Amino acid sequence: MNCVTRAKSAVAWVFCIACICYGVNGQSALKAYCFEFTWLGPTFTNETIVNNATCEEIPNSPSVCQDPLVYTYDGSPPNLTNMWVDSELRTRTTCELSKGEVCAKWTFEYNNFLENVTYLCTKVTVDSKWPMTSGCKVQNRGGRRIEVCACETQPGTSGSLVFPCNAGPPSLHQAAPLLLLAVVGVLTLLTR
Numbered sequence: 001m002n003c004v005t006r007a008k009s010a011v012a013w014v015f016c017i018a019c020i021c022y023g024v025n026g027q028s029a030l031k032a033y034c035f036e037f038t039w040l041g042p043t044f045t046n047e048t049i050v051n052n053a054t055c056e057e058i059p060n061s062p063s064v065c066q067d068p069l070v071y072t073y074d075g076s077p078p079n080l081t082n083m084w085v086d087s088e089l090r091t092r093t094t095c096e097l098s099k100g101e102v103c104a105k106w107t108f109e110y111n112n113f114l115e116n117v118t119y120l121c122t123k124v125t126v127d128s129k130w131p132m133t134s135g136c137k138v139q140n141r142g143g144r145r146i147e148v149c150a151c152e153t154q155p156g157t158s159g160s161l162v163f164p165c166n167a168g169p170p171s172l173h174q175a176a177p178l179l180l181l182a183v184v185g186v187l188t189l190l191t192r
């Protein structure tokens, strides 16, 4: 290895380490993130026209919705690993977890089919009484199943960004009675 390559690789190393420790676009390995977006469900594909739509533009204003709105080419749930690996997508579809908040995931199902899923940083209150910080609750209503899960991503210690805990397919297993969920969210946008 000559001097120039060595110098270049030293620079590359420093750059890589900087990327790893500070992430890109201002995300830091020392902080905790959650996914934050709504996947519109299997009825939305690349054939659907959803030009830069936002939650506010959805008919009947869904009670749980978080911009950006995301859909996929074939209507399957988005691959969160791929979204996380792509730094631009990652910054658009994640939020920084603040104290007192959790990474939440709302899953709507009808007759065992996924209808849509919303991910966000928020506070979840059970029965208007208790803060929910972990686990899942399910509400069944007329063939419809609504599941809410909460978790807290632990800030990184290893020097790399920590994959948000509210990822993963819906668990839809535990059943517990439930009335009630508050959502706090802000709105922006993205398509696809």
Ligand SMILES: *[C@@H]1O[C@H](CO)[C@@H](O)[C@H](O)[C@H]1NC(C)=O
Pocket (backbone or CB within 6 Å): 046, 047, 073, 074
């Ligand atoms: C949607 O994606 C499919 C491939 O999954 C492609 O064949 C089709 O042309 C696309 N349609 C549009 C409108 O982009």
Ligand SMILES: *[C@@H]1O[C@H](CO)[C@@H](O)[C@H](O)[C@H]1NC(C)=O
Pocket (backbone or CB within 6 Å): 051, 052
């Ligand atoms: C969506 O929004 C972006 C940025 O606001 C804009 O550049 C783009 O043209 C918009 N696309 C459509 C189809 O309206």
Ligand SMILES: *[C@@H]1O[C@H](CO)[C@@H](O)[C@H](O)[C@H]1NC(C)=O
Pocket (backbone or CB within 6 Å): 038, 040, 058, 061, 062, 063, 064, 065, 066, 108, 115, 116
């Ligand atoms: C998700 O599905 C539920 C049940 O069909 C519906 O009421 C709600 O409007 C949908 N949310 C979004 C963001 O489309």
Ligand SMILES: *[C@@H]1O[C@H](CO)[C@@H](O)[C@H](O)[C@H]1NC(C)=O
Pocket (backbone or CB within 6 Å): 079, 080, 081, 082
């Ligand atoms: C998501 O994509 C990654 C890499 O492209 C792949 O290894 C993984 O199996 C995919 N996950 C799902 C649930 O399809």
